[in-house]
Amino acid sequence: MNSSERIEKAIHLQPLIGGEVPVAPLIITFTGRLAGIKQAEIFSKVKSWRRAVDLAVKKIGAPDMGFAIFPRDVPFSEELRFRLPGRELGENELFQLIEEEVMLREDYEQILKVGFARWNLDYFVRLDPSLPRGGRGRAIVTLKFIRMGLRIRGNAAQLDRLGILPAFYSAFIPPFDLFSLARSINKFSTDLYDCPDLMQKACDASVAPTLATTMQALMPTGGKRVCIYPMRSSVTFISPKMFEKYSLPNLKYMVEFLVKKGITPIIHCDANWTPLLHFFRDLPQAKCILELDGDTDIFKAKEVLGDWMCLKGDVPAQMLAFGEVGEVEAYCEKLISVVGKGGGFILGSGCEVPLNAKVENVQAMIRVARGTAKTG
């Protein structure tokens, strides 16, 4: 059974018969560590990045899914200001996002006035003070997106050659979560009290343009998987009532839209989603992947969603960085035997493998998955 077949079986909640549980640690920046290439280099040169991917696969073996995104495109697509290795940071440091109030409360009105697509380009221009304002700035941002799409196509082709399934071909942050990031958490929290209706109207008006951009981004590759980042909808940031009222309806609409187009949504859920897991039963059955990090109880997720949705996760970053091989092996075995029971599971890391993860711990993840073919 190849990677594609394993992943398809996991998504469709089919038992794995004598095969292997898919394994897909989220490795982007860690590729540089594995390859012995500095962060500054993999962030600045596509060639270096692709060389690093080849070397990393030689070092740890081929996981079932990989990430076809050039590292510098990661902070760019997060829609926040950022600091890069070799630019503002040391040559081998991890990039960092800076959350500031770049979007103002009056931007909700502006979105309703000019439309989300135009506003979003202006927002990208505002994020980067080096860009010219107005039409020229918007054209430069558009060009950056086109180049990013072309890079994804090239990266995906490389992964295909390596026998690795590209995890996704396009990604987006739902409007509710984007506004939370762009406003900054404290300002957005006050919006939920001071002007919830206006915020909601702006969210609703942003859904269709977000989906349209996503579909456009898929065109160069014809890819069939999209990652969704509802990164501010967990109970770490809002209450379950707020999630149900403001975030869930649009998330559900967007997931259903993609599924109807034959696309598999990968819902990347960092932070604590445990009290919200039952809401995911409102999403289409056996059509999505739910990625969890160590903050959500993945064993509870299996209880609530085991018959509904493929789960992916969740070896915690701190375990990969500071734990011992035996600890990682034991945790992966537990995940496979409990969460993987009956199928519907992909062994992954809780969010991105940290830059200071021990190589032997990541190797252990892959080894355990490859050596365990008894689920189902």
Add this chain to the structure above:
Amino acid sequence: MNHIDSLFQAVVDGNEPGAIAGLESSLQANLPADQIMKAGLIAAMTEVGRRFEAGEFYLPELVVSARAMKSALHLLGPSLVKAGTPSTGRIAIGTVQGDLHDIGKNLVGMMMEGAGFEVMDLGTDVSPARFVEVVQNDHVNILSLSALLTTTMPNMAKTIEALKAAGLRDKVKVLVGGAPVTEEYARQTGADGYSQDASGAARLAKRFMGA
């Protein structure tokens, strides 16, 4: 409802205009500043923290309550100074060297202010030397160190080592926290306390001060 009760309730409800009105009416009624502070503001934020830890409140409630509290505290400030009311203690907060994340740190700062602490916010990417300097020169009772990356977590232990090297370790209590930080990791760093959230950090800090 008396003046202090309305102030208390407005802060708990995150009602900023209500908190300002409650504070003004308390001052007009000539209530002592320290009573307004303790029974109105600190008690309200303690209740907010309790509800947060009990899962009745979430981050947005905490933020709007802190906003109401800060606006009222701003108006109360001159009266506190005039009355010579001491703060609960002085605390310096910062995200450790190499780490630019500040959401958690800012929440801790808000809850510490709500607990009556004088808060020195050192910002992000704070070097061990800067933390040492603050302990040395600013009569700080508590240091609160935050980290969001596994790559910067070791700088918590380095900061504590730097305090030891400067002969200041016993002059200050050290609290650590941040999404990837666990209680076990906190113990390994040599910190005095760990909390998984801002409300718990404020409760711990008050305990350190015997408040």
